[in-house]
Amino acid sequence: MNAKKIASMFLASCLLLPSFGMLAGCSGEEVTILKVYNWEEYIDEGGEGSYLYDLALEEEVPEKEIVAPRIIDDFEVWYEETYGEKVEVSYSTFGTNEDMYNELKLGNVYDLLCPSDYMIMKLANETKEDGSPYLEKYDESFFDPDIETNYYIRNVSPYIQKQFETNAGLDTPAGEPQWNEYAAGYMWGTTGFVYNPEFVDAEDLEEDGWQIFVDPSVKGKITAKDNVRDTYFAALGVTFEGGENGLSDLRKRFSEGELTQEEYTKAITKIFNATDEDTIAKVEPYLMDIKENIYSFETDTGKADMVNGTIWLNYAWSGDAVYALDEAETPEYDENGDPIEGSELLLNYYVPEAGTNLWFDGWVMMKDVVERGTKKAAQAFVNFMSRPDNAMRNSYYIGYTSVIAGENAEMLDYVDWLYGGEEENEEDFYDLSYFFGEDEGTVGIYSDEEQRTCRQLFAQFPPESVIERCAVMDYYRKDASERINELWSRVKAETLDAWAIIVICLVVVAIALFIVFVKFGGKIDFFRTKPKKGYHRV
Amino acid sequence: MKVPRFSRKTLCIPYGVFLLFFVLVPMLVILFYAFTDDKMHFSFENFAKFFSDPTKLSTIVYSLVIALVTTVVALLIAYPVAYILARSNIKKKYVVLMLFVLPMWINFVLRVNAIRELFNLISQADGLDWLSNANYFKTIFGMVYDFLPFMILPLYTTMMKIDNSLYEASADLGGNGFTTFARVTLPLSVPGIMSGVTMVFLPSMTNYVVSDMLGNAKVTIIGKFIYTYFGNDWHMGSMIALVLLIVVFLSTWLTGGFKADETVRGTNL
Numbered sequence: 159m160n161a162k163k164i165a166s167m168f169l170a171s172c173l174l175l176p177s178f179g180m181l182a183g184c185s186g187e188e189v190t191i192l193k194v195y196n197w198e199e200y201i202d203e204g205g206e207g208s209y210l211y212d213l214a215l216e217e218e219v220p221e222k223e224i225v226a227p228r229i230i231d232d233f234e235v236w237y238e239e240t241y242g243e244k245v246e247v248s249y250s251t252f253g254t255n256e257d258m259y260n261e262l263k264l265g266n267v268y269d270l271l272c273p274s275d276y277m278i279m280k281l282a283n284e285t286k287e288d289g290s291p292y293l294e295k296y297d298e299s300f301f302d303p304d305i306e307t308n309y310y311i312r313n314v315s316p317y318i319q320k321q322f323e324t325n326a327g328l329d330t331p332a333g334e335p336q337w338n339e340y341a342a343g344y345m346w347g348t349t350g351f352v353y354n355p356e357f358v359d360a361e362d363l364e365e366d367g368w369q370i371f372v373d374p375s376v377k378g379k380i381t382a383k384d385n386v387r388d389t390y391f392a393a394l395g396v397t398f399e400g401g402e403n404g405l406s407d408l409r410k411r412f413s414e415g416e417l418t419q420e421e422y423t424k425a426i427t428k429i430f431n432a433t434d435e436d437t438i439a440k441v442e443p444y445l446m447d448i449k450e451n452i453y454s455f456e457t458d459t460g461k462a463d464m465v466n467g468t469i470w471l472n473y474a475w476s477g478d479a480v481y482a483l484d485e486a487e488t489p490e491y492d493e494n495g496d497p498i499e500g501s502e503l504l505l506n507y508y509v510p511e512a513g514t515n516l517w518f519d520g521w522v523m524m525k526d527v528v529e530r531g532t533k534k535a536a537q538a539f540v541n542f543m544s545r546p547d548n549a550m551r552n553s554y555y556i557g558y559t560s561v562i563a564g565e566n567a568e569m570l571d572y573v574d575w576l577y578g579g580e581e582e583n584e585e586d587f588y589d590l591s592y593f594f595g596e597d598e599g600t601v602g603i604y605s606d607e608e609q610r611t612c613r614q615l616f617a618q619f620p621p622e623s624v625i626e627r628c629a630v631m632d633y634y635r636k637d638a639s640e641r642i643n644e645l646w647s648r649v650k651a652e653t654l655d656a657w658a659i660i661v662i663c664l665v666v667v668a669i670a671l672f673i674v675f676v677k678f679g680g681k682i683d684f685f686r687t688k689p690k691k692g693y694h695r696v
Numbered sequence: 697m698k699v700p701r702f703s704r705k706t707l708c709i710p711y712g713v714f715l716l717f718f719v720l721v722p723m724l725v726i727l728f729y730a731f732t733d734d735k736m737h738f739s740f741e742n743f744a745k746f747f748s749d750p751t752k753l754s755t756i757v758y759s760l761v762i763a764l765v766t767t768v769v770a771l772l773i774a775y776p777v778a779y780i781l782a783r784s785n786i787k788k789k790y791v792v793l794m795l796f797v798l799p800m801w802i803n804f805v806l807r808v809n810a811i812r813e814l815f816n817l818i819s820q821a822d823g824l825d826w827l828s829n830a831n832y833f834k835t836i837f838g839m840v841y842d843f844l845p846f847m848i849l850p851l852y853t854t855m856m857k858i859d860n861s862l863y864e865a866s867a868d869l870g871g872n873g874f875t876t877f878a879r880v881t882l883p884l885s886v887p888g889i890m891s892g893v894t895m896v897f898l899p900s901m902t903n904y905v906v907s908d909m910l911g912n913a914k915v916t917i918i919g920k921f922i923y924t925y926f927g928n929d930w931h932m933g934s935m936i937a938l939v940l941l942i943v944v945f946l947s948t949w950l951t952g953g954f955k956a957d958e959t960v961r962g963t964n965l
Contacts, residue, residue, distance in 0.1 A: 459812075466816065643928060659757060
């Protein structure tokens with residue numbers, strides 16, 4: 159055992175102390191503890207505002223009688239009913255993929271994790287200190303659609319399934335695993351901009367595309383993400399939007415039929431995942447311009463700043479965008495319970511024409527499920543969350559889009575319930591066939607133009623025309639990771655000229671010497687001042 | 697049966713254990729990580745990288761400057777307050793003092809968030825829109841606001857202890873207000889200044905919650921840097937933490953924070 163292992167085991171045991179107490183608490187009966195590690199606010203937590211609650215409200219059940227439990231509690235009940243065994247979910251959350259990765263590196267053990275695409279790849283490719291892999295593959299039987307309780311494989315969108323089977327077109331080196339061996343999808347979406355149409359003209363935005371980040375007309379009114387992944391991605395968009403073989407050029411050639419979908423996806427995926435030194439050198443000045451032009455780097459304040467009007471544009475994940483749109487259009491109420499006029503705000507969502515990021519979050523099992531005997535419960539958890547009614551509950555609660563389409567396209571009814579228009583005009587048809595794996599133009603809902611082009615429906619269930627110009631993020635390999643981190647620290651921090659650093663260091667040393675002089679001056683003969691003439695020391 | 701000996705030293709055991717596991721061991725872990733590479737081999741690579749990277753050195757300098765300005769501003773505000781409070785004859789002094797300390801009872805993230813919203817509101821007014829991009833100003837404002845009580849309290853307690861007869865003696869010898877201040881109050885309140893400065897200067901070098909929320913994450917101080925590096929490169933993160941530790945140690949030593957002599961005791965919170 160090496161020193162790192164000991165150190166990390168010590169740290170891990172400090173963090174794990176609470177869970178020992180829990181294990182001891184239920185020694186009376188055989189209870190499986192399933193440790194789930196998910197994003198913050200990424201699951202139905204019941205209560206007011208949850209799907210069941212709002213459904214009951216719609217059916218005019220008196221508020222006091224509404225029961226809307228947490229979905230995790232429902233899972234525990236369902237598991238016991240289905241398998242006759244008790245399971246207890248120990249649920250904890252993380253804020254970023256990197257935080258989660260650090261927890262694992264420290265030696266913490268969970269059964270189920272919910273990382274994003276690039277982190278799934280990283281975990282699948284890396285091993286722990288002792289050489290054992292991080293992740294466990296799903297059972298073959300998990301993917302057998304004939305088993306009644308295999309809700310995941312029975313209900314997952316064929317489109318998503320295909321993305322998982324092909325690593326969404328990433329150019330991964332031979333021998334690297336496919337996502338679908340290790341991961342079952344949970345949520346997915348795009349990255350784009352939430353904007354306030356009162357200040358930002360949709361046409362200007364379309365003309366700008368990624369260049370909006372460096373457009374002086376929105377100086378101080380736009381935000382970027384405070385993580386290198388998303389902001390570097392955006393900067394790549396800004397840098398390579400124009401020019402020959404740039405994003406716009408590729409887009410044009412694709413729409414003219416010169417490129418196939420596969421060639422086009424490959425080409426933009428390559429651009430959006432470039433981390434070589436030349437690219438970084440090209441991107442860096444643009445990143446600096448972005449920093450100059452934006453109001454803030456943020457991870458969670460963007461939604462609030464958007465709603466209260468501090469900013470006009472917020473670079474956001476589609477689920478957060480839906481949340482912000484919902485929040486902004488909900489009116490405030492006065493003391494009589496009447497909506498205050500003008501308190502609601504209509505925000506829109508926009509995806510750059512030249513292409514953007516398509517991302518997935520998926521459930522992966524840690525290798526330790528084998529030893530802990532929790533593999534069955536872990537797979538059951540994924541299946542339970544994939545049952546269409548449960549997928550709707552989660553999706554409704556958090557605003558993100560579930561990967562579940564439903565055996566009989568159950569999700570379509572849900573989308574229709576949320577965003578469907580009253581009339582069925584042909585020009586109002588919103589095509590979602592790709593997601594449900596049907597022929598073009600056969601499956602969709604009728605909705606008004608705003609929903610179709612720039613509001614919640616567009617953000618939550620992007621049309622195929624958005625999806626086809628998206629690229630998935632690959633993970634940064636070792637040396638690339640270091641280059642990107644250095645770049646990020648140069649962007650985030652101010653760098654002084656060498657002479658300025660030297661001058662300041664000299665000043666600091668001078669101050670330090672001065673203090674030393676004051677402190678010890680009296681005690682050292684050399685510094686002692688001689689008494690003035692005419693005085694005698696007493 | 698032998699009765700187990702119970703001495704006063706036994707009472708130190710809980711704290712000793714705490715000290716060992718949550719102060720000493722983590723520091724050793726940081727030291728270990730700072731001087732190893734990914735393969736856990738001893739290496740000076742991070743050390744060399746740190747001191748040859750102008751960005752990292754600049755960040756240290758920026759943090760020092762931000763902390764310095766914060767401390768000076770806090771001192772300028774706190775000193776008169778503490779002086780007036782200590783010298784006045786207000787009957788319920790502690791009520792006024794409490795008003796200054798009261799904000800500390802509310803969670804500080806909450807307070808910083810409130811200031812953020814306040815700034816957002818103010819900057820919507822005409823002619824004040826420069827505020828929305830005045831990130832350094834807002835960061836320092838937030839830090840001063842946050843750490844002001846830590847400056848007032850030690851100053852107040854030190855000044856309370858100054859014997860009134862000293863002021864009388866100064867007046868008897870013909871010293872005017874200024875002379876009394878310069879020759880009596882100021883020298884005798886130096887221990888209070890020192891502990892106040894220590895308590896404001898050090899945390900404001902690392903308090904990145906303020907710089908993230910009020911500086912819109914466009915102000916990067918060394919604390920944030922450590923946090924970011926720990927996201928993917930623990931070795932460099934540890935090295936930065938170690939350098940910071942040394943800077944902190946030196947400044948504490950220079951300002952006399954380790955002295956346990958009579959005048960300082962009780963003024964350190």
